[in-house]
Amino acid sequence: MGATILMPALSPTMTEGKLSRWLKKEGDAVKSGDVLAEIETDKATMEVEAVDEGTLTKILVPEGTEGVQVNVAIAELDGGNGSAAAPAGNAGTPPAEQGSKAAAVQQPESNATQHGGEIGKIAKGAEDYGQVSARGAERREGAAAEPKSTAQPEKDWGATKPTTVREALRDAMALEMRADKDVFLMGEEVAQYQGAYKISQGLLDEFGPKRVIDTPITEYGFTGMAVGAALTGLKPIVEFMTFNFSMQAIDHIINSAAKTLYMSGGQLGCPIVFRGPNGAAARVAAQHSQDFTSWYAHVPGLKVIAPWSAADAKGLLRAAIRDPNPIVFLENEILYGQSFECPVDEDFILPIGKAKVEREGTDVTIVAYSIMVGLAMQAAEELAKAGISAEVINLRTIRPLDIETVLASVRKTNRLVTVEEGWAFANVGGEVAMQVIENAFDHLDAPPARVAGADVPMPYAANLEKLALPTVAQVVEAVRKVTYK
Amino acid sequence: MALGTDSAAKRRNGRGKDSPPGAGHNQDILGKAYREMLLIRRFEEKAGQLYGMGLIGGFCHLYIGQEAVVVGMQMTLKEGDEVITSYRDHGHMLATGMEARGVMAELTGRIGGYSKGKGGSMHMFSREKGFYGGHGIVGAQVSLGIGLAFANWYREDGKVALAYFGEGASNQGQVYESFNLAALLKLPCVFIIENNRYGMGTSVERASASKDLSKNGAPWGIPGEQVNGMDVLAVKAAGERAVAHCRAGKGPYLLEMQTYRYRGHSMSDPAKYRTREEVQKMREQNDCIEMVRKLLLEGGTPEAELKAVDDEVKAIVQDSADFAQSSPEPDESELWTDVLVETR
Numbered sequence A: 001m002g003a004t005i006l007m008p009a010l011s012p013t014m015t016e017g018k019l020s021r022w023l024k025k026e027g028d029a030v031k032s033g034d035v036l037a038e039i040e041t042d043k044a045t046m047e048v049e050a051v052d053e054g055t056l057t058k059i060l061v062p063e064g065t066e067g068v069q070v071n072v073a074i075a076e077l078d079g080g081n082g083s084a085a086a087p088a089g090n091a092g093t094p095p096a097e098q099g100s101k102a103a104a105v106q107q108p109e110s111n112a113t114q115h116g117g118e119i120g121k122i123a124k125g126a127e128d129y130g131q132v133s134a135r136g137a138e139r140r141e142g143a144a145a146e147p148k149s150t151a152q153p154e155k156d157w158g159a160t161k162p163t164t165v166r167e168a169l170r171d172a173m174a175l176e177m178r179a180d181k182d183v184f185l186m187g188e189e190v191a192q193y194q195g196a197y198k199i200s201q202g203l204l205d206e207f208g209p210k211r212v213i214d215t216p217i218t219e220y221g222f223t224g225m226a227v228g229a230a231l232t233g234l235k236p237i238v239e240f241m242t243f244n245f246s247m248q249a250i251d252h253i254i255n256s257a258a259k260t261l262y263m264s265g266g267q268l269g270c271p272i273v274f275r276g277p278n279g280a281a282a283r284v285a286a287q288h289s290q291d292f293t294s295w296y297a298h299v300p301g302l303k304v305i306a307p308w309s310a311a312d313a314k315g316l317l318r319a320a321i322r323d324p325n326p327i328v329f330l331e332n333e334i335l336y337g338q339s340f341e342c343p344v345d346e347d348f349i350l351p352i353g354k355a356k357v358e359r360e361g362t363d364v365t366i367v368a369y370s371i372m373v374g375l376a377m378q379a380a381e382e383l384a385k386a387g388i389s390a391e392v393i394n395l396r397t398i399r400p401l402d403i404e405t406v407l408a409s410v411r412k413t414n415r416l417v418t419v420e421e422g423w424a425f426a427n428v429g430g431e432v433a434m435q436v437i438e439n440a441f442d443h444l445d446a447p448p449a450r451v452a453g454a455d456v457p458m459p460y461a462a463n464l465e466k467l468a469l470p471t472v473a474q475v476v477e478a479v480r481k482v483t484y485k
Numbered sequence B: 001m002a003l004g005t006d007s008a009a010k011r012r013n014g015r016g017k018d019s020p021p022g023a024g025h026n027q028d029i030l031g032k033a034y035r036e037m038l039l040i041r042r043f044e045e046k047a048g049q050l051y052g053m054g055l056i057g058g059f060c061h062l063y064i065g066q067e068a069v070v071v072g073m074q075m076t077l078k079e080g081d082e083v084i085t086s087y088r089d090h091g092h093m094l095a096t097g098m099e100a101r102g103v104m105a106e107l108t109g110r111i112g113g114y115s116k117g118k119g120g121s122m123h124m125f126s127r128e129k130g131f132y133g134g135h136g137i138v139g140a141q142v143s144l145g146i147g148l149a150f151a152n153w154y155r156e157d158g159k160v161a162l163a164y165f166g167e168g169a170s171n172q173g174q175v176y177e178s179f180n181l182a183a184l185l186k187l188p189c190v191f192i193i194e195n196n197r198y199g200m201g202t203s204v205e206r207a208s209a210s211k212d213l214s215k216n217g218a219p220w221g222i223p224g225e226q227v228n229g230m231d232v233l234a235v236k237a238a239g240e241r242a243v244a245h246c247r248a249g250k251g252p253y254l255l256e257m258q259t260y261r262y263r264g265h266s267m268s269d270p271a272k273y274r275t276r277e278e279v280q281k282m283r284e285q286n287d288c289i290e291m292v293r294k295l296l297l298e299g300g301t302p303e304a305e306l307k308a309v310d311d312e313v314k315a316i317v318q319d320s321a322d323f324a325q326s327s328p329e330p331d332e333s334e335l336w337t338d339v340l341v342e343t344r
Helices: A095-102 A119-124 A126-144 A165-179 A203-207 A219-231 A243-258 A293-297 A310-322 A372-385 A403-413 A428-443 A462-468 A472-483 B006-013 B023-052 B067-074 B090-095 B100-107 B140-155 B173-185 B232-247 B276-286 B288-298 B303-326 B332-336
Strands: A002-006 A016-022 A035-040 A045-050 A054-059 A065-069 A073-078 A103-105 A160-164 A183-187 A212-214 A235-239 A273-277 A303-305 A327-331 A339-343 A356-359 A364-368 A390-394 A397-399 A416-423 A449-453 B082-085 B131-134 B161-166 B189-195 B224-228 B253-258
Touching: A002 A054, A035 A073, A160 A165, A160 A310, A165 A183, A165 A203, A165 A310, A165 A339, A183 A203, A183 A219, A203 A212, A219 A235, A219 A243, A219 B140, A219 B173, A243 A273, A243 B140, A273 A310, A293 A303, A293 A327, A293 A397, A293 A416, A293 A428, A303 A310, A310 A327, A310 A339, A356 A372, A356 A403, A364 A372, A364 A403, A364 A472, A372 A390, A372 A416, A372 A472, A390 A403, A403 A416, A403 A428, A416 A428, A416 A472, A428 A449, A449 A472, B023 B067, B023 B090, B023 B100, B023 B232, B023 B288, B023 B303, B067 B090, B067 B161, B067 B189, B067 B232, B067 B288, B082 B090, B082 B140, B090 B100, B090 B131, B100 B303, B131 B140, B140 B161, B140 B173, B140 B189, B173 B189, B189 B232, B224 B232, B232 B253, B232 B288, B288 B303
Parallel strands: A183 A212, A183 A235, A235 A273, A273 A327, A303 A327, A364 A390, A364 A416, A416 A449, B082 B131, B082 B161, B161 B189, B189 B253, B224 B253
Antiparallel strands: A002 A073, A016 A035, A016 A065, A035 A045, A045 A103, A054 A073, A160 A339, A303 A397, A356 A390
16 A cells, blocks of 8 residues: 655645755665655745655656646655555556655745744645636636737836746845845745745845844834834834734824924835735735735825836836835736746836836726736737727836826726725725716726626635636627727 | 023032032932933923814813923933834933924924924824834834834844833733844843833723732843932933843843823823822922922022922923914925925
8 A cells, every 4th residue: 555645735825845955865774754856936945744654666756847737746755554545546546646645844935824824724635726826827827928018118128037026026125225225125935935926036135134024923013113114214124924914003104204304294205115925926815915016005195006027027116116105016926936027227217107008909998906917918919809908007006006008098998997806985986986987987898897706715625716807708808898899 | 491401410529528429420310310201291281271262173182290200211312312202202302302493393293393293192203303203003112112122122222222112002012023123133122011000991900910019021031120200310220220231232121110190091081990199199209300390409408499490391391382372383395295205
């Protein structure tokens, strides 16, 4: 009786990883809890533990192999006597199920399930792995297929190279920290752990513990501390492991950071950046999946940025760090690993408050931000096949909103569809639509339409979660509705 | 300007053989404290009057009774050290050297106010004087305060930050998060609990399970002291220990100032939670200004000199009240300014 050990998924969004090292050789006896191998993803290095006892009979994937897909068999284990893996040895059992029994994750890839979240749980069901990875792959393909813009670039920054959003964010911080001693990064796991999502990789080594500061898991306190430091003129970057946890600190973001300049009659500015992943990740349920864009965009005294591409991320984060105002910089976990062409110019920077036409079109204007730009681009592709020419606008900055770019587009296409993950009630799309109605009502040939997240807390079940998030089909349908086609 | 000046100090130093050793120095400090405390008291009384006349709106939290705390602590600071507090902040502003005119005009919501009339009683700042507000959310200034200390730590400039908060705020979660952070990073921050016994209408006994608030930082190894906050010399002495500890890089320090506010929580306080006799007793037996006045007189300061101080302070306060009424309201265009720092 034997078991197949499968490449485990170490996080909800992981689809592949590098098998960096085997700690057991073929023929070694394995006890439950022994570390079998080390696996590296783009975020972290993890150990794979044996669940069952037995002998490692065959290593199927040699160490050093990159891009090993989740759920691929990596080794075989002989079940020994009365091993718990015994039933899993049935040849008819799908490998995915065996995998869940044969290997468990010892350490979390990301501790983002804060406040009672227990990462070990990711190892509990092979079905979950399968679906999570499938979904992650689906989303990735979607956005990866469309990073090419058909619209004219605003400024030619010359040569580009493929860059992940993760690298772009790190490079932006490193460049600004090199240029300005007053810039520092603080947050949970940003230093020694190299970032819960590996965004701050390498920064501790380069800048030292005084400028890359690990904080306790106390958002209210450390955010207040950062705001206080910013009031003296320092330029903190506060990383929230996810923006869900910024709720514990929202008092300092709104009451202390956003309002002090006004309340001091212009004396005391607050040059600070609050950044981290926002919106739905994958399969982390309601408390860890929410788009806070419209919350922050509501508040005067803040600037709110939601980048999509690597170029957005790099150019806008640099601009945010240099800006003398408090900035909420909303990233997206699923975009972190996606690769886009990004200018290599050392001085590359983007202006805050400027939207980008990602794709030109004539029949309808689709307005989106963050990960939904990728969805809108996919929808535009689908629509093109049906003979509908969609213009896609990437808002990039939500406050101040570049309504001029939207208006110019609507005046051309006469139709508007907005797309976002957030709930429809009082959302960004609602604001965009209202401003279009106020300023270009006569140009509209149909009422604007919104595609938004379902008006429910995010469910955990894979099928329900899928239903709660906007889809390409919904965008296509909304466009058909406003174009009467 | 008779007290607190070199000439006054010299005069008293040479006054007579029966002065105890060090009395001259003490007299000088007492003289300065007397003037500062009296300025705050007269200012707050005037603010109360203007409030009654409808010239000051909204919330107005008076500091009367607690003057020894800020005045004593301020004497321990060097130029550049930072101060931050809650919304009961007029005393702190005057103690840091901010102009009475600018503070009073802010209370009346005029352009001549420190925040051009846009902040009001609870929101004034002066980077020049190291005063970082003036914060209306209970406890928020404690986290912000360790941020000031963090900046000192980051810049290695040897400055110390004072974070004042009430015993009511001392129960806030973020206060303990701040204790932890400050102790962890060894931030130069003096936490000052102004225990005036009532968080709005709830007595400390009814709000805090901790009986000795000076020990609230103990789990993080933060040294703490209970101090008679009605005695300016005791405040100053404790403050010197605290500030020296911080300046030496030993991390934060906690002082529980046992004090008392004579007036209500704000102007609209019905004062049903304590007896008139209790307030009266404190005023008569423990008043910080009377205590110093007595010591000054006993130390030989002529009555006339104190009278001169009274007059000087009264004149400053009257001038501030006049200014606060004559300064115009902010121009309507001010509604739209200072929301963001213009970037181009």
